[in-house]
Amino acid sequence: MSLRARIVVRRESFRLGVTLGVDAGQVVALLGPNGAGKSTVLAALAGLLRPDEGRIVLDDVVLVDTERGVHLPPQRRQVGMVVQDYLLFPHMSALENVAFGLRARGTPREAAHVEAMAWLDRMGADALSRRRPRELSGGQAQRIALARALVVRPRLLLLDEPLAALDAGTRPVVRADLRRHLKAFDGCTVVVTHDPLEALVLGDRIVVLEHGTIVQEGPPGELARHPRTDYVARLVGLNLLRGEAHGQVATVGADAAVALAHEAAGPVHVAFPPSAVTLSLHRPHGSARNTWPGRVADVEQHGDLVRITVDGPVPLLADVTPLAVAELALAPGSEVWSAVKATEVAVYPA
Amino acid sequence: MSPATAARPADARVPVGLLVPSLVGLALMLLPLAGLAARAPWTRLPDILGSEDVLTSLRLSLATSTVTTVLCVACGVPLAWLLARTTLPGRAILRGLITVPLVLPPVIGGVALLVAFGRTGLVGEWLYETFGLSLPFTTAGVVVAQSFVAMPFLVVAVEGALRTTDRRFEDVAATLGASGWTTFRRVTLPSVAPGVLAGAVLCWARALGEFGATITFAGSFPGTTQTLPLAAYGAINRGDAETAIGLSLVMVAVSIAILVTLRKRWVSGR
Numbered sequence: 090m091s092l093r094a095r096i097v098v099r100r101e102s103f104r105l106g107v108t109l110g111v112d113a114g115q116v117v118a119l120l121g122p123n124g125a126g127k128s129t130v131l132a133a134l135a136g137l138l139r140p141d142e143g144r145i146v147l148d149d150v151v152l153v154d155t156e157r158g159v160h161l162p163p164q165r166r167q168v169g170m171v172v173q174d175y176l177l178f179p180h181m182s183a184l185e186n187v188a189f190g191l192r193a194r195g196t197p198r199e200a201a202h203v204e205a206m207a208w209l210d211r212m213g214a215d216a217l218s219r220r221r222p223r224e225l226s227g228g229q230a231q232r233i234a235l236a237r238a239l240v241v242r243p244r245l246l247l248l249d250e251p252l253a254a255l256d257a258g259t260r261p262v263v264r265a266d267l268r269r270h271l272k273a274f275d276g277c278t279v280v281v282t283h284d285p286l287e288a289l290v291l292g293d294r295i296v297v298l299e300h301g302t303i304v305q306e307g308p309p310g311e312l313a314r315h316p317r318t319d320y321v322a323r324l325v326g327l328n329l330l331r332g333e334a335h336g337q338v339a340t341v342g343a344d345a346a347v348a349l350a351h352e353a354a355g356p357v358h359v360a361f362p363p364s365a366v367t368l369s370l371h372r373p374h375g376s377a378r379n380t381w382p383g384r385v386a387d388v389e390q391h392g393d394l395v396r397i398t399v400d401g402p403v404p405l406l407a408d409v410t411p412l413a414v415a416e417l418a419l420a421p422g423s424e425v426w427s428a429v430k431a432t433e434v435a436v437y438p439a
Numbered sequence: 440m441s442p443a444t445a446a447r448p449a450d451a452r453v454p455v456g457l458l459v460p461s462l463v464g465l466a467l468m469l470l471p472l473a474g475l476a477a478r479a480p481w482t483r484l485p486d487i488l489g490s491e492d493v494l495t496s497l498r499l500s501l502a503t504s505t506v507t508t509v510l511c512v513a514c515g516v517p518l519a520w521l522l523a524r525t526t527l528p529g530r531a532i533l534r535g536l537i538t539v540p541l542v543l544p545p546v547i548g549g550v551a552l553l554v555a556f557g558r559t560g561l562v563g564e565w566l567y568e569t570f571g572l573s574l575p576f577t578t579a580g581v582v583v584a585q586s587f588v589a590m591p592f593l594v595v596a597v598e599g600a601l602r603t604t605d606r607r608f609e610d611v612a613a614t615l616g617a618s619g620w621t622t623f624r625r626v627t628l629p630s631v632a633p634g635v636l637a638g639a640v641l642c643w644a645r646a647l648g649e650f651g652a653t654i655t656f657a658g659s660f661p662g663t664t665q666t667l668p669l670a671a672y673g674a675i676n677r678g679d680a681e682t683a684i685g686l687s688l689v690m691v692a693v694s695i696a697i698l699v700t701l702r703k704r705w706v707s708g709r
Binding site: 135136137162163168172178190193 | 605607608610611612613614615616617618621625626629630
């Protein structure tokens with residue numbers, strides 16, 4: 090039981106082309122910036138948008154096959170959807186919302202309500218059954234929306250930014266809750282998000298989409314350690330450089346080199362965290378083997394630390410303490426030296 | 440009232456160039472109503488309004504406008520849905536045509552109806568020869584004339600409501616397995632219910648006040664086609680000012696009642 094999808098959508102200034110596989114019980118997080126085409130993928134999977142080209146197969150049922158002119162409407166796909174603002178029907182109670190799918194499929198009212206109540210119970214939302222959507226908090230509305238999608242026993246569950254509408258305070262709780270419910274779901278799940286933490290927590294596998302194309306996919310750990318694009322590197326908070334490795338040195342850019350702890354060869358990605366960078370006003374003579382000159386481009390507060398953007402032959406981000414900023418008198422335009430230990434640098438084939 | 444206007448001093452001077460024309464305009468609109476109230480035979484009003492002729496036209500007016508409203512809702516809501524939700528070719532033109540009766544002189548509408556549904560008309564001849572059905576100068580004809588002028592009010596109101604609702608609710612309903620009809624009935628319709636209600640009230644009011652198309656297409660026969668406005672016109676024509684004023688007062692009362700009903704939606708400007 091699984092989902093196999095190839096989706097091509099062409100618009101005037103945009104082309105989306107993705108190949109996606111999700112196994113039963115697996116949660117795939119589709120991560121990407123706004124406008125990358127994430128929601129378009131969901132709409133195509135749900136049947137709300139007809140791809141220009143492609144084939145979507147869910148549990149041996151062909152949902153879409155453009156070559157053979159197959160395109161099942163949403164009603165005939167076993168797909169459940171939960172969107173960012175949940176879209177609970179405002180004129181129905183929570184219970185009626187959950188029962189809607191069953192009623193639409195011909196289940197008699199009584200039986201539908203009994204079944205819907207059981208799902209509310211499962212979601213820990215039985216006390217909310219008589220409430221109207223406007224009387225629900227964001228977290229409660231999300232549980233109702235999830236119950237509404239799951240009650241018709243879909244084989245594919247689609248979540249579009251399911252936590253984006255929540256305030257920062259409740260998000261961690263609801264996220265943990267959602268993760269538990271997704272673990273219990275035995276079908277395929279695709280979660281669309283632009284929040285890397287959400288993708289890392291919810292996804293068994295992360296697929297990164299940029300400009301309509303998949304740029305990287307893999308388990309969360311792999312992605313966090315070895316980003317392959319600037320976007321992913323920024324998301325997971327790593328500096329990413331591309332270069333050519335020869336033994337224990339990688340050349341990056343025109344005239345900069347990075348010393349490596351291990352030997353490597355060929356095109357490589359070089360990554361290190363901003364916290365591994367130390368800044369000084371003069372060329373350092375310490376144990377750090379990588380030192381590059383540069384100029385401060387930006388200074389901003391980043392949690393307890395200060396994040397410095399350094400331009401130069403090796404552009405990078407450095408996290409330093411506020412004390413260091415004061416001592417070095419760092420401001421945009423300051424000339425600085427950046428230093429990184431070779432042991433802090435991760436190298437992997439490009 | 441917005442905070443900005445509330446903060447202004449209440450005694451701000453109004454320029455004479457604005458004050459005078461607005462008072463003239465106001466007088467033009469309010470004096471006729473004041474005249475009706477001043478000349479109304481208040482003491483004899485119960486007798487006038489209780490007379491068999493007046494009651495007959497009142498009953499006919501209420502019955503035909505109500506049937507017209509039901510007909511307009513039954514056909515107008517699906518039509519509005521078609522205009523708002525489908526990619527029908529020529530939709531823009533269709534939308535324009537539907538609003539024609541809003542600006543067309545109703546008498547011209549009546550002429551058009553005669554040409555179409557008259558006994559020798561485009562459709563009328565076929566209707567008469569096939570079913571023996573003749574619409575002109577019948578109560579059914581009154582309903583047709585009223586529907587012609589009142590339908591646009593309903594379609595425009597409902598289409599506007601449909602356009603402002605979030606279509607993603609309908610998408611969600613579809614993913615939950617609801618057919619197009621179920622989605623319309625259980626999701627779309629409840630969300631535009633206030634728009635349908637407002638449209639129906641306007642439609643009813645317009646039907647109640649209909650004169651030109653009705654008198655042209657259906658004539659003015661007491662008991663079958665003489666509605667309230669036609670009766671008022673007939674009364675004034677034969678010099679019976681008292682009855683005309685009495686009937687007018689009924690119409691004014693109904694109009695004000697409708698405005699009060701719809702106040703929250705339009706008159707308050709929100």
